Amino acid sequence: MNYFTIFNKEKKNVLNKIIEQKLQIQYAKQNRIEATKSDIDNAIEEIKTNNNFSDEMLVMALEREGLTIEKYRTSLKQQITLSKILSSEVGGRIKVNEKEIVRHYKKNKKKFLTPEEVKASHIIFVVNNKEDRVESAKQRKKALRVLKLVKKGKDFKELARTYSEGPSKNSGGDLGWVKKGAMISSFEKAAFSLGKDEISGLVKTDYGYHIIKVEDRREAKNRTLDETRDEIQKILYKKKYNEKLDNWMVELKKDAFIEIYLDKKSLKKRHASLNAKKRHRRVHGNNTGSRGKIRKKAKIKKLQNTKANLKSISSEDKIKISKFILKWEKARETKNRRRYFSFYSKDVRINGMTRKEWKKTKEC
DSSP states (O other): OOHHHHHHHHHHHHHHHHHHHHHHHHHHHHTTOOOOHHHHHHHHHHHHHHHTOOHHHHHHHHHHTTOOHHHHHHHHHHHHHHHHHHHHHTGGGOOOOHHHHHHHHHHTGGGGEEOOEEEEEEEEEEOSOTTOHHHHHHHHHHHHHHHHHHHTTOOHHHHHHHHOOSTTGGGTTEEEEEETTSSOHHHHHHHTTOOTTEEEEEEEETTEEEEEEEEEEEOOEEOOHHHHHHHHHHHHHHHHHHHHHHHHHHHHHHTOOOOOOOSHHHHHHHHHHHHHHHHHHHHHHHHTOSHHHHHHHHHHHHHHHHHHHHHTSOHHHHHHHHHHHHHHHHHHHTTOHHHHHTTSOTTOEETTEEHHHHHTSTTO
């Protein structure tokens, strides 16, 4: 695996996303499409309500992330504006008709197959160290003793409550409905070979020894068109959305002048140009009096106001904010998309879908 190639590919993807976003914002400005103050206020109120935040708690949470409320409002404005423009130019122009849904269903019937399931219970004797033959032999002996009691007709649930060493012990070994492909192979092979109310012999897995009972079975079957209609509609919508978005971006890029600085030489030239502009601004700034001093005073005043607000927050609220930020950071680090997007406004659109619609898809 060439990690350098993968890194470069990812870098190009990120760069392309940034360019596309800039072009979309530019298009929105040209067509006078933007988030209103009311849109941003509503989004902030929703975020506060969802997280049970006061104004002061929100300010503190943003401070922890290195943001001010003004910067956050600017970020929200961009998110909502992008959502509006994508809805107007892409999402709002897509239609999925019944014929397309029926055609997709007939063509992909196998994909809408409900797998075989068993309602299983088990009694487990855990082997913590697979290499320890003494422990393994001891647990196997215990399991065989209980298996004899099972074969004599003793109540399986009661035996599970008494002897099982797994988390399902208190529920009589109940594992609920298990789909084919969801369990480790040796357990699955034994469980799916049993009929209703049948009990296995001793089954060895990486976890230890099991005695399995199948209480009921459901055979594999095709879901009907009515059962899959909403799912298919979302699949087709997403496919059309991505195609339309790609085509729209091609058109926007055709009419745009895009300059990319990636190599060191071009970056040096760019920095030299920017530094020259900064020097030019400084010269003009000095001639106009004490602008720098005024800005500095305003900054100090703003900082003092923020500190005053933070003093009024109780230690309980601070703990709450810290927990909120930790959850958000964990969602970002573990790439838990469902949890990550739950921290954002409902106006945010993911792959052309609202947050509510997106949560129902398999993608999340």
